[in-house]
Amino acid sequence: MPDRQRADARRNYARILAVAEEEVATHGAGASLEQIARVAGMGSATVRRHFPTRRTLLEAVSHQRVESLCARANEFAGEGDSRVALLSWLDDVLAYCVTARGLTAALSYDGAEPGSVHESTCSAMMEKAGDPLLRRAVREGVVAEGVTVADLIALIVGIVLATEHHPDPAARAERLFRLAVAGLSPQPRT
Known part of the structure; x- marks a missing residue:
């Protein structure tokens, strides 16, 4: 304003x-x-x-929460293990999205005007904050090349929307996120 x-x-x-x-x-x-x-x-x-628009209202409502998540990304940037740092930040994003009704809508790209650089101000802020964590994880070989912060945010938004009516949405969202991170292949037994 x-x-x-x-x-x-x-x-x-x-x-x-x-x-x-x-x-x-x-x-x-x-x-x-x-x-x-x-x-x-x-x-x-x-x-x-x-x-x-509804989107401008949701972004304004979510702005302070998004700023907190961006600050958390900066805090995690100093962690020793880049995969743990990235996943810890994504855990925070997931937890906020589950509890902060309306945040997933502010982070989604649905209904955005075509051709805009960043369809969502909140998403643009999150991408900028998460990018150093992701780049470091990719550089260290613990996350596949080609993955973007936008991909990860879209994954979280989808999980949160799919679980919002579950009796325990936080637990269900966490389980689905862990499944997405681990992949469908069985883990080697040690």
Whole structure:
């Protein structure tokens, strides 16, 4: 939001965002924009002026969480084992996505405008943060070449969406993620 906006526009933005955070936490990515407007005490046109699409609203709601995940990537960059560092960060991403309703929608590329460099600001931030972890793991030969952070985020988004209605979505998502990381081949017995 530009600093040049009038004080009342900045207050409206902050009020809408606070209400949207609560509504998304309760109802997920499908939270009603009209309900957000009602609870915020303003018209839906005002909400849409600040957040022209559902994606822009979800990205704004998720921005602080994504910044935390990016900071965690920086913390893991100093770990000795590059595979452990990458997987630890991805575990955090998975855990956040399972618990932070609406974050998977903010990270997905679905519905993005064709031709944009990064269809999702949140995804772009995550890709930039995770890239050093992934590049190091690839360089050290513990992750296959050609894997991208976008691939890994898409995998997590898919797992979270597939498990969101499971009785224990966190445990199910963790199991599926571990299966994806290990692959389908049996592990050698020692």
